[in-house]
Amino acid sequence: MSPAELIPYLNLLVYGEPGAGKTYLAGTAQDHEDTRPVLILDVEGGVTTLRHRTDIDVVSVRKVEQVKEIYDELTKNDSYYKTVVIDSLTELQKLDMRAIMQELVSRRPDRDPDVPDQREWGKSGEHMRNIVRAFRDLPCNTIMTALAVTDKDTYNRTNYNPDLPGKLKGHIPGFMDIVGYLYTVQENDVLERRMQVAKTQTVVAKDRTNCLGLVLENPTIPIMWAMIH
Numbered sequence: 001m002s003p004a005e006l007i008p009y010l011n012l013l014v015y016g017e018p019g020a021g022k023t024y025l026a027g028t029a030q031d032h033e034d035t036r037p038v039l040i041l042d043v044e045g046g047v048t049t050l051r052h053r054t055d056i057d058v059v060s061v062r063k064v065e066q067v068k069e070i071y072d073e074l075t076k077n078d079s080y081y082k083t084v085v086i087d088s089l090t091e092l093q094k095l096d097m098r099a100i101m102q103e104l105v106s107r108r109p110d111r112d113p114d115v116p117d118q119r120e121w122g123k124s125g126e127h128m129r130n131i132v133r134a135f136r137d138l139p140c141n142t143i144m145t146a147l148a149v150t151d152k153d154t155y156n157r158t159n160y161n162p163d164l165p166g167k168l169k170g171h172i173p174g175f176m177d178i179v180g181y182l183y184t185v186q187e188n189d190v191l192e193r194r195m196q197v198a199k200t201q202t203v204v205a206k207d208r209t210n211c212l213g214l215v216l217e218n219p220t221i222p223i224m225w226a227m228i229h
Contacts, residue, residue: 007177007209010035010083010225011136014195015146015162016182021193022087022145023049025182028220029083030056034229035141035221040085041070043092044145057081064096064127071134083141083221089128089172090147090163097124125168132175143221146172148181153202160203169204177208180219195219 014022027050029035036055040047043061050056061067067086074084086092100120101113116124136142147163160181161169173179180195181203197207198214211228 007228009139010141010143010221010228011175011177012141012143012224013089013146013162013173013176013179014143014182015148015180017148020148020182020184021049022182023047025193025195025219025221026085026087026143026145027053027056028222029085029141029143031220032222032225035083035225037081038083038085039070039074039081040087041067042087043095044088044090047087061092062095064092064099067092067131071131071138074138074140081140083143084135084138085143086131086135086145088145088147089132092131093124093128093164093168096127100124100127121166125166125171128164128168129171129175132172136175144172144176157202162204173204173206176206178212178224179204179206180216181205182219193218 014025016022026040027038030038030053038056040056040058041061042058047058050058059070074081097116097120100123101116104120105111105113132144149161149163150158153159162172164172178197180197182193182195185192185194195216196203196205196214197212197216199205209228212224216223
């Protein structure tokens with residue numbers, strides 16, 4: 001079987017610094033007949049990037065319960081949207097933790113709402129894993145974004161990971177078929193976007209389709225779709 005037959009839907013996690021173009025990239029799914037129409041769950045408030053794209057449906061998410069309600073609606077009418085975007089997982093996790101702490105403090109006023117303990121971190125982590133798996137398994141393309149976080153290893157190398165707490169840094173990328181680190185470079189006074197989809201010692205990335213190479217220059221969803229199919 002070809003990669004396209006093995007992976008009928010695009011399941012993509014794209015992470016990068018603010019302004020790298022994650023939301024813009026997700027929005028390009030509207031430009032291909034096999035990946036539109038697109039629904040974006042705007043958790044980050046960053047869809048001003050797509051303000052000119054009146055052809056894309058956007059739902060502003062301010063409570064985790066909204067995500068669950070949208071998922072339930074999508075399971076009832078799974079034939080309309082061909083691509084669903086969660087923008088971003090970084091903000092969704094923070095939103096979930098705030099809800100957990102608010103509920104906790106309502107029961108235990110002595111607890112500091114800004115200091116979750118191991119139990120709360122574990123609860124939020126399980127919520128995030130369940131949400132990502134549920135949306136990934138919808139019969140459509142799924143794109144999720146996250147901010148990037150960097151740290152130094154013992155060799156003083158800069159490592160790039162999705163900005164998610166604890167074990168989620170490894171678990172969430174493991175759920176997806178394609179994980180890309182999106183960044184910008186300036187060449188000859190021209191700003192270009194590039195997305196690394198091959199794992200290295202310092203960058204979390206992967207491509208289960210084996211169709212995208214190492215780095216995509218100025219990636220779009222139509223370009224990726226064509227390379228895979």
